[in-house]
Amino acid sequence: MTKGTAIHFGAGNIGRGFIGPLLVEAGYHVIFADVNDTLINSLNNRQEYQVHFLEPRKRRPMTVSNYSGILSTNDSLIKAFANDEMRIVTTSVGIAVLPKIAPAIAKGIAARRKAGTKAALNIIACENGIGATEQLKEALLEDLSKEDKQYVEKYIGFANCAVDRIVPPFENQSSPLDQYQIEWSVDRKSLKGIGERETLGIRGMHLTDDLLGFVERKLFTLNCGHAIAAYLGYLKQCDTVFDSIKHKEISQIVEDAMNESSAALVKKHPIFTEKEQREYIEMCLDRFANPNVGDDVQRVGRDPLRKLSQNDRLLGPISMAQEYSLPITNLCYGVAAALLYDYQDDPQAVELQEKVDDLGIVGTITNITDFKQDCNEFKAILTAYHKLQKWRS
Numbered sequence: 001m002t003k004g005t006a007i008h009f010g011a012g013n014i015g016r017g018f019i020g021p022l023l024v025e026a027g028y029h030v031i032f033a034d035v036n037d038t039l040i041n042s043l044n045n046r047q048e049y050q051v052h053f054l055e056p057r058k059r060r061p062m063t064v065s066n067y068s069g070i071l072s073t074n075d076s077l078i079k080a081f082a083n084d085e086m087r088i089v090t091t092s093v094g095i096a097v098l099p100k101i102a103p104a105i106a107k108g109i110a111a112r113r114k115a116g117t118k119a120a121l122n123i124i125a126c127e128n129g130i131g132a133t134e135q136l137k138e139a140l141l142e143d144l145s146k147e148d149k150q151y152v153e154k155y156i157g158f159a160n161c162a163v164d165r166i167v168p169p170f171e172n173q174s175s176p177l178d179q180y181q182i183e184w185s186v187d188r189k190s191l192k193g194i195g196e197r198e199t200l201g202i203r204g205m206h207l208t209d210d211l212l213g214f215v216e217r218k219l220f221t222l223n224c225g226h227a228i229a230a231y232l233g234y235l236k237q238c239d240t241v242f243d244s245i246k247h248k249e250i251s252q253i254v255e256d257a258m259n260e261s262s263a264a265l266v267k268k269h270p271i272f273t274e275k276e277q278r279e280y281i282e283m284c285l286d287r288f289a290n291p292n293v294g295d296d297v298q299r300v301g302r303d304p305l306r307k308l309s310q311n312d313r314l315l316g317p318i319s320m321a322q323e324y325s326l327p328i329t330n331l332c333y334g335v336a337a338a339l340l341y342d343y344q345d346d347p348q349a350v351e352l353q354e355k356v357d358d359l360g361i362v363g364t365i366t367n368i369t370d371f372k373q374d375c376n377e378f379k380a381i382l383t384a385y386h387k388l389q390k391w392r393s
């Protein structure tokens, strides 16, 4: 049964491997919008692709069809917004790219209002980060007229979400995509056009009134452990997270850091019990140690400055633990390992190391973390940094 049309910005790993397939399976025609014309041409030429599951237990690949691809700069995309059948807009472009796609969405909304479309449209940014959809909304409101803003209030929902599926990179544009586990938790109260008990009819989408809990659980547990495994693995010259987690001393720090984060998380978000968090950590460790997922440490560690930002997976759990005066030693190892990340093909790693060269490590920790030099967190990061320096020598 057809449910209408969806636009998904970013036809990369998570777009084609997770969100796109769920929307197609739910009965939407999905328009993938991307800046990469080779990718768009390849999608349009193939008309279908397969998604392979990398779980240890065998599942049949899924065939994805009922989609089309369009360059995100193409004006036809704006026209597509005006269509009454257009019901959902999702993104997975990377959180820093959201301001770049905001003008196209703003133009699309203006076209929808001018066409007199009264059907609700929901926008969900599926990025790793807190409040990604909110950030997108703020960026696109700048481009809207007063009438468009009134229209937004009435007909356009902007819902934050937590999105979890490890989708490692693939070798060439036409390769099947591989994936592992699902979570797509969406803020129920921000959606438009659905009743109290309704859903958007997307299997695997979980509507919740406690979204922040799900976002922080995912970012501060899974992504936290994942990033620490990547940065420590990089120091030991590991190619993948799987290789990294085989090192006992790495897996111990990763597990202990996730435990430190969890101890604070269950206090802040009592919707999760300690037992559930223990099981969640087990599930994360199983996923990191899955030999079928060849996930490069460079993908998982990408953009270290973003990962070292205040509310992200490394400093976020430390602040949360500070609120309850809980231990943070292993989380500080994670921060220190990130500070040592010097992969030359990652522009943020290069910028980070230039900062260390300019300010020294003490100045860099101050600049990035805002911790005072005499506080325990600062000292723990500095001590860990000096210990981890020896790993690469």
Ligand SMILES: NC(=O)c1ccc[n+]([C@@H]2O[C@H](COP(=O)([O-])OP(=O)(O)OC[C@H]3O[C@@H](n4cnc5c(N)ncnc54)[C@H](O)[C@@H]3O)[C@@H](O)[C@H]2O)c1
Pocket: 009, 010, 011, 012, 013, 014, 015, 033, 034, 035, 036, 039, 072, 092, 093, 094, 095, 097, 100, 101, 126, 127, 128, 163, 164, 165, 166, 167, 168
């Ligand atoms: N891969 C995962 O395991 C995973 C899981 C959960 C969440 N995420 C999040 O999903 C987002 C995307 O991750 P990914 O791994 O799919 O990255 P990716 O690099 O594979 O895909 C990003 C896509 O966005 C496209 N893009 C870039 N700029 C664009 C623009 N201006 N307009 C339209 N498209 C543009 C790129 O061409 C690319 O195809 C990130 O925020 C990431 O944190 C990834």
Ligand SMILES: O=P(O)(O)OC[C@@H](O)[C@@H](O)[C@H](O)[C@H](O)CO
Pocket: 128, 163, 164, 165, 166, 167, 223, 226, 227, 299, 300, 301, 302, 303
């Ligand atoms: O996408 P990033 O750079 O925020 O984080 C890298 C990985 O930790 C991430 O992509 C995970 O694979 C994903 O979040 C799992 O759901």
